[in-house]
Amino acid sequence: MTVMSLLTVEGLQVHFGHEGNQVQALYDVDLTIEPGEIVGLVGESGSGKTVTSLALMGLLDPRSSRIEGRAVLDGKPLWQGKGEKRTPRRDLPMAMIFQEPMTALDPVFTVGYQLVETLRIRRGMGKSEARTESLSLLDAVGISDPKARMKAYPHELSGGMRQRVMIAIALACDPKLLIADEPTTAVDVTIQAQLLDLIKNLAKERGMAVLFVTHDLGVVSETCDRMITMYAGRIVERGPVAEVLASPGHPYTAGLLAALPSPESRGGRLATIPGRVPPPGLTIPGCVFESRCPYSQPECSVPQALLPLTPTREVRCIRSNELDFEGVAP
Numbered sequence: 001m002t003v004m005s006l007l008t009v010e011g012l013q014v015h016f017g018h019e020g021n022q023v024q025a026l027y028d029v030d031l032t033i034e035p036g037e038i039v040g041l042v043g044e045s046g047s048g049k050t051v052t053s054l055a056l057m058g059l060l061d062p063r064s065s066r067i068e069g070r071a072v073l074d075g076k077p078l079w080q081g082k083g084e085k086r087t088p089r090r091d092l093p094m095a096m097i098f099q100e101p102m103t104a105l106d107p108v109f110t111v112g113y114q115l116v117e118t119l120r121i122r123r124g125m126g127k128s129e130a131r132t133e134s135l136s137l138l139d140a141v142g143i144s145d146p147k148a149r150m151k152a153y154p155h156e157l158s159g160g161m162r163q164r165v166m167i168a169i170a171l172a173c174d175p176k177l178l179i180a181d182e183p184t185t186a187v188d189v190t191i192q193a194q195l196l197d198l199i200k201n202l203a204k205e206r207g208m209a210v211l212f213v214t215h216d217l218g219v220v221s222e223t224c225d226r227m228i229t230m231y232a233g234r235i236v237e238r239g240p241v242a243e244v245l246a247s248p249g250h251p252y253t254a255g256l257l258a259a260l261p262s263p264e265s266r267g268g269r270l271a272t273i274p275g276r277v278p279p280p281g282l283t284i285p286g287c288v289f290e291s292r293c294p295y296s297q298p299e300c301s302v303p304q305a306l307l308p309l310t311p312t313r314e315v316r317c318i319r320s321n322e323l324d325f326e327g328v329a330p
């Protein structure tokens, strides 16, 4: 018997713009997420992480974007209809949290109103049941005195508290999959550590899977079970976090890892990967990382496939077997 993954995505492609002036932002992205698993989606700015998460959430405008491929959550397709008629399903057990909580919170309504409404719409609860559940959700995300906080407007809360409220609203949808797009990037390190712990614990307690979008490998190492590295709209490496970080298989993952601040480098200059992510739409005949790769050879000028490196790891680099990158201990 094959056990079905919670999320299966096959051949996801996203184009922006209109006929004659289209750019491709995602190329054949395949991924699966198992129930309760925390998967990190990593890469520099512009690598396609946000487009992937917005496509999955059905938040890309069908008038200016074209999606191809198949995505199924809990046995149901993520979107219906084709072309401009594409609509996301609203009844799926998934929710998203963002870097900026005010993206998700409405400034003119109290925290309590927003929670209660979400529970009524998404879970069909009556007013009093929704109120009780709202209090328990605020408690679950570590907000003290939930009764008083129900009456607060978002601007009356601290940044960290707003993040917690946004997480409570996401949980109100009872998600089996939470998409977290850089939720801790804009907060200081203490709050970041608290929020990462909270997300990890909630995932564990609820058996909720998380797709954790971040450019920060430190966050991935703290939080995720598995990681997927994206570059120029393609997956270039994936595997268990401990394995990938101990010995990265793709020169790009190795470059991101070398750019990670270590206790020794703190205060000093950080290593960076020279060059930048190619703009979407640029036709790249060979390996997408070739122009920035210090290890490129003539054989890299042909397209590279995502191939197994170990039984649990896949890498899009023809040289991954011969290269030996320095990793970090988990």
Ligand SMILES: Nc1ncnc2c1ncn2[C@@H]1O[C@H](COP(=O)(O)OP(=O)(O)OP(=O)(O)O)[C@@H](O)[C@H]1O
Binding pocket: 016, 017, 025, 043, 044, 045, 046, 047, 048, 049, 050, 051, 052, 215, 279, 280
């Ligand atoms: N609506 C859009 N129209 C045209 N191009 C877009 C649109 N949204 C994203 N892109 C392009 O798609 C590429 C991938 O962007 P994406 O936001 O997914 O990157 P990212 O890895 O999430 O980076 P960041 O961390 O900065 O959000 C970028 O080059 C971006 O300019």
